[in-house]
Amino acid sequence: MTIDTEKLRTGAAKWNIILDETALSRFDSYASLLIEWNQKINLTAIKDPDGIVTKHFIDSLALLSFVSPQQEAKVIDVGTGAGFPGVALLIARPDLQLTLLDSTKKKLLFLEDVLSSLGLQAETLHMRAEEAGQRSAYREQFDLVTARAVSNLRDLSEYCLPFAKLGGLFTPLKSAEIDPELACAQTAISLLGGKLECLERYEIEAGGGRSLPIIRKISHTSPKYPRPSAQIVKKPLV
Ligand code: SAM
Secondary structure: OOOOHHHHHHHHHOOOOOOOHHHHHHHHHHHHHHHHHHOOOOOOOOOOHHHHHHHHHHHHHOHHHHOOOOOOOEEEEEOOOOOOOHHHHHHHOOOOEEEEEEOOHHHHHHHHHHHHHHOOOOEEEEOOHHHHOOOOOOOOOEEEEEEEOOOOHHHHHHHHHHHEEEEEEEEEEEEOOOHHHHHHHHHHHHHOOEEEEEEEEEEEOOOEEEEEEEEEEOOOOOOOOOOOHHHHHHOOOO
16 A cells, blocks of 8 residues: 555545545555656655645545536546646546646656556547647537646636536636636636636645636637737736
8 A cells, every 4th residue: 555545535535525445546556656657757746645645636636526527527637747636536536538638748658657557548638738729629628627736827717718618617726825816817717708606715634725716618719719828928818
């Protein structure tokens, strides 16, 4: 055993997420692969098993406490890195049709090893978000779009909202200090076809305050968006 699976099981249960033996064993294998690969490539600064449980696994799973995707919902994790929150969601909900997108190839190689070792299926997509968001195979195709630690909410909305289908949700995992970011992102969210439905605020054991803006896609995103990254940076949607 690499992690304390009982700690993970009870920590997830506090968020009303029931992890069975298969899920706990998959989380254990995931943690051990993360520690092993992290010695070769830089995947995460959190290297201790306890930190992996609380700051990666439970932090990612908390999303499912606020949002319940329907069976086989299409989910994309934008800038997934070492698989957070996407792979954690998939272990808890193996029915999800998950796409893991990242612009760094070696992180996707790690994720492919994780998926095959755990016996799980997901698409790994090596592309920049702003490029994938212009492709018909991905544009407005997803029931749920999520991301953690990728960008400020304004720019992240331009990366992510184009992926959401009408009626779908964009739910980025954010820190407690969301208010100035949210104020700055309001114009972008509405220009891109989103509407803030609610803002969940909560505390994670060992990790402090968190927030989860729940943004509904209420109208189609104009084909102008997402723009190339240089334009997103130079001319933010304000
Ligand atoms: N979501 C993971 C987590 O919370 O641990 C990784 C966060 S890491 C700080 C940010 C990740 O986003 C990196 O893996 C980076 O390659 C990816 N990324 C940043 N901008 C991106 C973009 N425009 N398109 C795709 N991936 C992007």
